[in-house]
Amino acid sequence: MISFDFQDRDLGEDEIEDLRVVFTEFDKNGDGYVNYKDLGDCMRTMGYMPTEMELIELSQVITGGRVDFEDFVDLMGPKLLAETADMIGMKELQRAFMEFDADRDGRISRAELRDAVRTLMEEQPHSKELEEILRDVDLNRDGLVDFEEFIQMMSS
Template identity: 65%
Template sequence: MGYMPTEMELIELGQNINMNLGGRVDFEDFVELMAPKLLAETAGMIGVKELKDAFKEFDMDGDGEITTEELRQAMNKLMGEHMSRREIDAIVKEADDNGDGTVDFEEFVRMMSR
């Protein structure tokens, strides 16, 4: 995953595993536990300000979520890309980790780090 946790983070992770997961963890649980750290690292590499600015360009109504329509408009406006509804839906579906049909800032950061 490209992330090197500190010793303290590993201890903290071990405590979370023992308390919340009964001492066992599968890959999905591991990713869920490490997601905040990975997001922070990605934001640090790209730059939080740059990520927020880019997100605002896509989140046209400023509600904190990018809809398929906002993505379509942004792709047309910012990149001159005229994508089909199917292509836009596929992008949102790929990035939409919580299944609500939109892309929030955390999902946007994850998408940008792929």
């Protein structure tokens, strides 16, 4: 197994294999290198949208105008790890939402919001405070907070 150190953990075998598949697809002549001109297309295939400036900066760092697999992993590994961190953040949001959604119906009611605010603030919230929170968060004005509204509330 190839192991590359990034941030708090190494890339897993499946992540390395995903990178290898994409790399091989863009290694047009099979010489073990991807031309820096093809690197942008390669990155876009993986769902990343590098700007022209980023590609110019990469081309200045790349020796000989081409990237081998290890350099490719060095470039793309942090992006994969950041993506994984974002997904972990989403899981944490889902857990938090489930804590508020006591009846597990996929929506946070006014009563559930009151209980959550009471638990978080350790005091009884006033009706005006609850109405204000609901008014700010309840974008579709149905009197409930769904997961998308919850995400927006937590990210603002």
